[in-house]
Amino acid sequence: MTELLRKTAEELGRLIAAREVSAAEVAQAHLDRIAEVEPKVNAFLHVNADAALAQARAVDERIARGEKLGPLAGVPVAHKDVFTTTGMPTTAGSKILEGWLPPYDATVTRRLREAGLVILGKTNLDEFAMGSSTENSAYGPTHNPWDLSRIPGGSSGGSSAAVAAYEAPLSTGTDTGGSIRQPAAVTGIVGMKPTYGGSSRYGLIAFASSLDTPGPFARNVLDAALLHEAFSGHDVMDSTSIAAEVPPVVEAARQADIAGLRVGVVKEFGGEGYQPGVLARFREAVDLLESLGAKVVEVSCPSFGYALPAYYLIAPSECSSNLARFDAMRYGLRVGDDGTRSAEEVMALTRAAGFGPEVKRRIMLGTYALSSGYYDAYYGQAQKVRTLIARDFDAAFHQVDVLVSPTTPTTAFPIGERADDPMAMYLADLCTIPTNLAGNAAISVPCGLADEDGLPVGLQIMAPVLGDDRCYRVGAAVEKALEDRWGGPLLAKAPAL
Numbered sequence: 324m325t326e327l328l329r330k331t332a333e334e335l336g337r338l339i340a341a342r343e344v345s346a347a348e349v350a351q352a353h354l355d356r357i358a359e360v361e362p363k364v365n366a367f368l369h370v371n372a373d374a375a376l377a378q379a380r381a382v383d384e385r386i387a388r389g390e391k392l393g394p395l396a397g398v399p400v401a402h403k404d405v406f407t408t409t410g411m412p413t414t415a416g417s418k419i420l421e422g423w424l425p426p427y428d429a430t431v432t433r434r435l436r437e438a439g440l441v442i443l444g445k446t447n448l449d450e451f452a453m454g455s456s457t458e459n460s461a462y463g464p465t466h467n468p469w470d471l472s473r474i475p476g477g478s479s480g481g482s483s484a485a486v487a488a489y490e491a492p493l494s495t496g497t498d499t500g501g502s503i504r505q506p507a508a509v510t511g512i513v514g515m516k517p518t519y520g521g522s523s524r525y526g527l528i529a530f531a532s533s534l535d536t537p538g539p540f541a542r543n544v545l546d547a548a549l550l551h552e553a554f555s556g557h558d559v560m561d562s563t564s565i566a567a568e569v570p571p572v573v574e575a576a577r578q579a580d581i582a583g584l585r586v587g588v589v590k591e592f593g594g595e596g597y598q599p600g601v602l603a604r605f606r607e608a609v610d611l612l613e614s615l616g617a618k619v620v621e622v623s624c625p626s627f628g629y630a631l632p633a634y635y636l637i638a639p640s641e642c643s644s645n646l647a648r649f650d651a652m653r654y655g656l657r658v659g660d661d662g663t664r665s666a667e668e669v670m671a672l673t674r675a676a677g678f679g680p681e682v683k684r685r686i687m688l689g690t691y692a693l694s695s696g697y698y699d700a701y702y703g704q705a706q707k708v709r710t711l712i713a714r715d716f717d718a719a720f721h722q723v724d725v726l727v728s729p730t731t732p733t734t735a736f737p738i739g740e741r742a743d744d745p746m747a748m749y750l751a752d753l754c755t756i757p758t759n760l761a762g763n764a765a766i767s768v769p770c771g772l773a774d775e776d777g778l779p780v781g782l783q784i785m786a787p788v789l790g791d792d793r794c795y796r797v798g799a800a801v802e803k804a805l806e807d808r809w810g811g812p813l814l815a816k817a818p819a820l
Contacts, residue, residue, distance in 0.1 A: 327352040332398045332492040332546040339397035342386060346379035346397030350441050353399045357443065357490045360820045365465050366475075366485040368404050370444040371411055375399070378441045385439075395549055396439030401491035403482050404445035405452055406432050406537070407526040411442075415528045416450040416460040416478075419649050419656045419677025429526020430561065431495060431537050434554040443491055447481030450679045451646065452497055452530045454478050455505060455751035456741070459681045464738055467510055469778055469817050473735040476506025476751075479540070483510040486540050488820060493550050494540040499530050500634055501731070501755025503538045504767035508730035508781025511769045511813045513547045513798065514540050516755075518788050519762035520565035522551075523558035531641035532563075534634075534759045542814060544768060544799045548576035551791070567789060575792035581800045582616030587723035591627045592754050598733040600773025604780040605729045608770040611804055612727070612797070622722060624715035629708045630757040635749060636692050636705035637760070642682075643689030649677065684745065713761040720787045725797055728754045730767040730781030754783055763787050766794035768801055769813040779813060 327349055330338070338344045354372050361367060382397040402408065405415050407425035414420045428436070435442060449459035457465040457480025467475040468488040475484040479496030483506035486494050496503040498516035507514025515538045522537040529535060539550035551572050558564045588609055593602060613619045651657040651673035652666065659672035678686070692701040719726055731751055741747040758765040763786060770782040782801060786793035806812055 325352050328356055328489045330492070331543055332395060332541060333549060335398050335492060336394045336396065339382070340386060340392065346382040346441060347376055349397060350375050350379035350399055350443070353443060353491055360488050360490065363466060363471055363820060364468060364484050364488050364490070365463055366446055366481045366488060366490060367401070367444045368414060368416070368447050368462055368481070369412055371442060374410060375441050375443050382439050382441070393438045393553065395553055398440055398493060399443050399491050400435060400440045400550070401444060401446045401482055401485040401494035402432065402435070402442050403448055403479055403495050403497060405448060405497055405528045406495065407528070408432050408442070408445065411445055413445065413528070415452070416448040416462065417677060417679065417682070418461045419673070421656065423655055427526065430523035430558045431554045432526065438553040440493070440553065446485055446494060449478035449480070450682050451528065451642070452478040452499055452502055453642065453681050453685055455501070455748050456738070457481060458738060458742055459679055461679055466738070467735045468820055469511065470735065473737055473778070474509070475735065476509045478502040479506050482540050483507055483512060483514065486510070486512050486542055487814065487817070492542065493546060495554070496538055496540055497527060498536045498538050498759065499534045500638060500759050501752035503540065504755050504765060504781065504783060505731045505751055507540060507767040509735035509779060511779030511817060512540055512542050513544055513766065513768050514538065515547050515551055515766045515794065516758060516764065517551060517555060517791050518565065518764045520563050521569065521789070521791065522555045523561045523564055525558055525560035529645040531638040532645060533641060534638060536759070542812065544795055544802050545573070545576040548572040548795050565789070570789055570792040572792050572795045575796040576799045578796050579800045579803045581612065581797055584617045584725070584797065585723040586612050586617045586619045586797070587622035587719055587726045588619060589627065589726050589728045590621050590623045591625070592728035596732055596750065597729065598773060598775065600775045601729050601733060601780050604771035604773065605782065608782045608801060609727065611801065615800055615804060620723065622719045622726060624719055624757070626708065626711035626715045627757045630712055630760055631749060631753060633705040633708035634756045634760060635688070636701050637709065639685040639689030640692045640702050641689065643686050643693060646682070646686055649674065709760045712757050716757070716761045716763060716787070725793050726785040728783045730754060730783040734773045734776055734778035734780060758785055764791040764794050766798050768798040770801065770805065771813070772816065
């Protein structure tokens, strides 16, 4: 593997700015890596080779003219295929949008381009971001670089696998119920869910509009913070965007001092259903935080136990509404339009052919929950639970500065193991969902390997709304201490592809 691939995004940015290496060389090295490993990993749905090299050369020309660019100018990034992109197809992992070329860029896409990042291509995902394993993609599953027979998490599994396989130093994801943090945990990288409204949803193909949150993946905490800062901030095109400054995430990621910080261990996350190796690494991480000077206490959040059923009423209800736009009339797939069928028949045939089983399952669940006579009993009650969860977070953050838990109850499971058991699949997001329902910030950082299978375990750090910098501060401290102990990054322990 070329040495350039092992550089951090921050290092690559500095080298490119100093003209010690060209952005074009960096892009080509990553494109070569993609060509080498992609048949095994299937992280990408579309590789944008020619355009990526053109973007990289444009950055080199600007630097040669003496322009001062941002810290990630010329650095490659893999982009989740749920953000609209001009010049590249956007499918959301679904056949119903196969080959669709959007006429506009998502705000996240536009900000990546403005920051000078080089978009290598679009990454695989569970269809319409609905899943925890990337097995629901209409274009085949993505494989975990640690063990190709296992899942890379979901829904942003293509993005996590691309970073873990050194196909890109950075990638984008979206987190609706854990779809950044859970993939980060099981592939041994860093994944951040910003505060809801802190990153724009404009141009993000919606799954559940009150939950969807764009965020970064990286191989270390500082790189994640740099990407977070690059594409976040208020956007007038998103009605739910927060009109506030981006928290000082980069500054926080450069710190490694948590002395005196109050850390709460969530009592409700642990016990039955959790892999012993996951709990062992989590307890070690808590001990580490204490050794670094943090004050650790146990915190109870009793409503968290109802988060999973509440989420699986709220999210499908919103998806039922959002996916109604895929009607075969305006764009995307159209089946059965032979001049003999009504619009309703064409719509039904198209949706039957274009949506996969998990998407259909969630549309039906959501439509039922919203139907007359059931709305108050299901959707209305779930929203009340959501309020209780937000209150639990508020009470907890009056006692502590951050909360911690395992990111996900188990390590990466084998591809196919849970494909026919939706409830087992949904349990992968047990620890991550409460944060989405409340809208606050959370990050997953690697905290070791499970004894049973030698696969990565993630530590989840949760902070209040707009307390994103706290996640990075604690994450950076944990990362530094563990890398000192391990003698380098956790990914260095991964089997070579």
